[in-house]
Amino acid sequence: MADTPLLAIDGLNLHYRTGNGVVRAVDGIDLTVNRGEALVVLGESGCGKSSLAKALLRVLPRNIARFDGRVAIDGMDTMALGEERFRREVRWQRISFVMQAAMNALNPVVRVGEQVAEPLRLHRGVDRSRAADRARAVFELVGVPAGFLQRYPFELSGGMRQRVVLAMALITEPDLVILDEPTSALDVLTQASIMNRLKAIKRETGTAFMLITHDVATSSEIADRVALMYAGQIVEHAPAETFFTEPAHPYARLLMASVPRLRQAERPRSIPGEPPSLAAPPAGCRFAERCPRRFERCADDPPAFRVDRRHDARCWLFASGGRP
Template identity: 50%
Template sequence: MPPLLELRNVKMYYSTSRGVVRAVDGISFRLNKGEAMALVGESGSGKSSLAFTIIRLLPRNVAEIGGEIFFYDDELGTIDLMKMSEEEIRRKIRWKKISMVFQASMNALNPVLRVRDQMIEPLVLHLGLSEDEALKISEEALRSVGLTKDVLMRYPFELSGGMKQRVVIAMAIMMKPKLIILDEPTSALDVITQANIMNLLKELKTKYNLSYILITHDIALASEIADKIGVMYAGKLVELAPADVFFYKPKHPYSQKLLAAVPTLREEKTIEYIPGDVPSLITPPSGCRFHPRCPYAIKGKCDKEEPVMKHIEESEVACWLY
């Protein structure tokens, strides 16, 4: 069976008053059906921009978009999302096949509309269902995330942060998509609620055989659910590895530094930090974009030539050390 999602050299640049921002710059990877992938990296590395490119929710100031995004569906076959028009994406793909839980999604609910109205709207508009049919599906979706149908008649401000997050997740699974993109799904939640939401996501993944792309800064959170880890830096994918390999043997120096900055409970270690800042994506460094901050940079090589992804054991890594 072909992969559920395959990206080949995907690019998406923004146009700004200061210049062109190379937010997503040549990303390639595969995601299989029922698989969960976590994208990790510092703020400004292009993780959310990549998510918007996949689901084709693009801002007005796009300067360039390119590459191929193949999506496999039993009904539609293998299709290149980049060749589909906005109308086709809206009718056939978005929310039906690929949905998204947005960053700070608790604020995505309209405070002056009841939850009921916000949940049934896409079902009525996209699927042409009657209001009664849409209500039944909404109730089922709420039950799936541990909420009662009484929530439908409430306004968002009457719900706790965790309940609002569950409502947004229910809206994402309502139309039975194959892939859900989760952009910081537990941000602004307390630790206990975070754990409950992650347990919920794991249950839904098993129950509906969902595939996830989880975007997060929290490495520990990624370890809870991810089958593989993708590390992004300055618009580039620098490492892709199975989760059990990545957490015990990261290859790229940036990945090693990220894990070294995470405290652990089961072992004593010296917490490290990454010196410097994420480079500007308007004028990124030549060669490897991490070389100004890398302790192992090879002068005349890393600062001149851009590394390509190579298979090293079970991982893929873009680094001249290999």
């Protein structure tokens, strides 16, 4: 079990049935998350990142056209579990979730201390007094004064509300916390403060994180590995230090070139074109129409090729192995 990843995703699909056809939001994704590491799932809005989180937690709408693949925690296939067993053993026990808009996750008429303690009482059967003590400890862990336990959500700033939702995700001591754009609505200083707090929590508790974001700068603060998502697929997967300094996939290279940097002579460049519709993705490489290095073979859908040790890219340029 020591070599078994905490989370292993193999061939995961989540498609939605809509009036415009079937939307292939998550389309054959393979990923792993190891214990105590931070995996960043990076990509543009609409590429399927949030749908990936919903698939892992099985928080699904009714218009599902396809939902299959394998999602294993410590080798146990969670897709084989019934809904009730999944709720008892996985959701908020092994995997918890921090959604993008903190106010949407909080009941405006219930004190935040009670809301943070609720998962512990619901999933573990802990009595009110012990749950309140644990909530106080978790508030300290995420940097919220204990006096805030008695406040209502509207009495807190956006940054404090986000910390409260993080405390709610950590209260049951899950192995993995999925965070969906946790700092996108916050100012830069508050973003930095929360990212520093996440790094401290990861170091102190050994909790693994999956950070879903479109923000390259923020993600670089915590990432151990990066999975770049485009049009429902993972197109590059690499250690963070490799991805941010030597991106391989043409989309990754253009994405990094679009990020402003201090002491940079070149001006940031935009990525031409628009992402394809997930209801009608192209038959070949999904980035081909925007790619400056497109060639004939891009008419076929590429698999993931090995670029370097622990570094893969879904691009025909790497079909012969190594860098083109």
